Amino acid sequence: MKINLSVVVLTKNSQEVIEDCLRSVYDWAGEIIVVDDMSVDKTLEIAKKFTDKIYVKKWIKEGAHRNYAYSLAKNDYILSLDSDERVTPELKEEIIKIFEAKPAYLGYNIPHRNFIGSHWIKYGGWYPNAKLKMFAKAKFKYEEEAEYHPRAFLEGKTFTLKSDIIHYAYRDFQNLFSKLNHQTDFEARKWIRDKRKMNFRICLLKMYSRFFKFYIVKKGYKEGFIGFMMALASAQYQLMTYAKYWEMKNSRELCPVIDAT
Numbered sequence: 001m002k003i004n005l006s007v008v009v010l011t012k013n014s015q016e017v018i019e020d021c022l023r024s025v026y027d028w029a030g031e032i033i034v035v036d037d038m039s040v041d042k043t044l045e046i047a048k049k050f051t052d053k054i055y056v057k058k059w060i061k062e063g064a065h066r067n068y069a070y071s072l073a074k075n076d077y078i079l080s081l082d083s084d085e086r087v088t089p090e091l092k093e094e095i096i097k098i099f100e101a102k103p104a105y106l107g108y109n110i111p112h113r114n115f116i117g118s119h120w121i122k123y124g125g126w127y128p129n130a131k132l133k134m135f136a137k138a139k140f141k142y143e144e145e146a147e148y149h150p151r152a153f154l155e156g157k158t159f160t161l162k163s164d165i166i167h168y169a170y171r172d173f174q175n176l177f178s179k180l181n182h183q184t185d186f187e188a189r190k191w192i193r194d195k196r197k198m199n200f201r202i203c204l205l206k207m208y209s210r211f212f213k214f215y216i217v218k219k220g221y222k223e224g225f226i227g228f229m230m231a232l233a234s235a236q237y238q239l240m241t242y243a244k245y246w247e248m249k250n251s252r253e254l255c256p257v258i259d260a261t
Contacts, residue, residue, distance in 0.1 A: 002030045003099040006073035006137075007081060010066070012037035012059065014083035015046060017168060022050040024086040028096060029079070035069040043083075063142035063150030070137060077103060079134045084168045088113075091163035095134070106156030108134040111163070116170040116226060124220030124230050125213070130160050148186030176233055184237060188244035196245075203242040211235040 007029040011018055025032060032051040036044055037059040047054055055072065059065045070078055079095070081087075087095075091110065098108070111128035114121045121127065132140075132152055143150040170176040191198060214220045215231035223230065 002028055003096055004030050004075045005077050005079055005095070005099060005134075006031040006033060006075040007079045008033045008035065008069050008073060009047075009081045009083060010035055010037070010069060011039060011043050011047070011083040013039045013041045013043060015039075015042040018043050018083045019046050019049075021081060021083050021086045022047065024088075024092070025079070025081070026050050028092060031073065031075055033069065033072050035065075035072070037065075061145060061147050061150075063144045063146040066142050066150070067144060070140070073137055076137055077134060078137050078140075081133070081165070082167075085112075086166050088164050088166055091161065091165060094161055094163045103136075105159040106136040106139045107132050107154045107158035109158055109160040110134065110165050111161070112167045113164040114167045114169045116176065116230070117172055119223075119226055121169075121223060121226065121230060123218060123222045124215065124227050125218040126230070128164070132158060133165065147189060148183060173229065176229075180233055180237060180240060184240040184244055187237070187241040188248060191241065191245045192248050198242060198245060200242070200246075203238055206238045207235040210238060 007025045009018075009021060009032065011034055014021075022032060022034075031053065033053045033055070034044075034047045034051060035055045035057060036047070038056060044054060044056075053072070055069075057065065057068060066080070070080070077099075079087075098104075109130040110133040111130045112126075114126045114129060132154065135154060136156070139155040141153055143153070170179065190196075211231050211234065214234050215228065220227035220231045
């Protein structure tokens with residue numbers, strides 16, 4: 001028997017992971033919705049095996065894109081998944097029990113079992129790393145204007161589940177660096193919009209703070225070289241964002257206008 005839950009999955013060129021994601025919810029979720037960001041691979045072809053509720057929309061701002069996707073759901077509660085996530089059998093059973101008894105909370109935080117390649121990252125703040133993933137549609141929305149990492153707004157109490165979502169966050173280090181480069185584009189523009197007061201000294205302090213927090217305080221060192229690289233990537237996020245922020249602020253100096261006359 002399927003429960004009255006809408007699973008909303010966001011995709012873009014996800015042919016390598018989308019099938020496992022949809023298969024993990026196919027036999028028990030009352031509705032599956034796929035919102036795709038102009039994929040050019042076989043993502044939509046694969047998705048059609050699991051649902052006919054497929055929508056194509058260009059991703060411009062994350063908050064607005066996610067809110068649009070959730071507006072398509074017919075059920076009162078939504079489980080939000082990205083294509084590189086999948087529901088574990090244990091989480092499936094936990095969610096089903098919630099709906100058999102009727103949800104007692106307006107939002108549910110779900111632990112994430114994050115992977116780089118086949119390695120489960122257990123330390124450095126990566127686990128349990130619970131996120132608000134299941135919620136009452138009418139009481140939840142994201143900040144509309146945010147390009148990346150929008151703030152979430154929920155009118156009501158939340159509860160954290162015991163079971164995990166599996167998240168294949170990064171295929172390998174190359175994929176990690178590629179995503180880091182993409183994410184810091186948005187972050188730098190946000191700093192400019194917010195008129196954030198940043199300088200190189202603050203950047204260095206934030207780099208050190210992040211590395212120390214994830215590698216020492218949150219015991220990332222227990223992951224060996226992978227833990228070191230993940231902590232370093234967190235520090236590098238600050239440096240790359242600052243470099244792009246500095247470049248935007250000094251664009252006229254870097255790219256002076258040439259007077260043709």
